[in-house]
Amino acid sequence: MPDPGSQPQPGVILRQIRTERNLSLEQVAVMTGVSRPMLSQIERGSSTPTVTTLWKLASGLKVPLSRLTRPASVTLLRSLQQDPIEEEDGKMKAWLLFPFDPDNGTEIWRVTLDAGCVHSSQAHAPGTREYILMESGDLTMTVGSCREQLTSRQALQFGADTAHQYATADGCSFYNVITYQ
Template sequence: MENLSVIIGKNLYDIRKKKNLSLDKVSELTGVSKPMLGQIERGLSNPSVAILWKIASGLNVSFSYFIEANDDEIRYIPFKEVHPLYEYKNKMAAYPLFPYDDKRRFEIFTIYLQPGCDHISTPHNDGVEEYIIITEGEMELVIAETVYKLAKGDALAFAANKAHTYRNTSEKPVCFNDIIYYFN
């Protein structure tokens, strides 16, 4: 697999040109500085999950738009070849398994949270739903101000246009699958 920073940079450049936007305008739309956007486009910076979400929201595209999709009818993804995106001082690792494509309108991640990780996710656009399935460990998911305690095998679906926080308050790592569906 090609270097993830290079893929993200190419895709950012492509969407910016497709929408006929300058770096200044993308910076205005996303709240990400022009120098940072330039570094990302050139593949010189590996953006955090938070920065990538800001860019995706500002440009009104899915988070995984920036990750090259495989168009084969059968898609086998060896986990060892998936490059994670790190956040929260490397206590959160998000593995993009199936990036978004326009035909399917969803993306799937496997996410690991180390003990003490408290990842705040900014609200997504209207028309986005998340489906969380816990595969290992226990965690809290805070949506708006409601706390849901989830353990292995539990699942939760919610409209993702509200503030939500993934929190590992246990002493062990937690792993979950996150399916993000874009119905608008």
């Protein structure tokens, strides 16, 4: 297994995808809603994209989120050997456990939210589904106009092609399984 520290960064992978598809930075900016200067900074490695930016890139380019964080050939990652992706001023941390598997269209993440964290996510590509498997704590999931309260050892599935929000009062950890059409 390759050393996780030697894996390409999102900017390197973004440039590979752009080159494979013969896309300019301007074309990618239009497709993803991420500005051309930000795309350039990400590709140069002078800016680290947030989870929200990575989702915009993944949705616009129609690739799984994990494609931008780890190469598809990796089959196993140990969360203790990688730095998490952080969002919401570090109150949200996400570790990619299993990258996108083209055979079943799935990727698996472990996520922790600190007390008071609220993270809003834009709608993902049509047909995308998420499965939340609570490990500990409390989580309020809002999907469109539906709101569900989750606690440890509960699970929820939903169509992630609708805007959704993760919120916690006291903090929580959960696994997030994402499937793509």
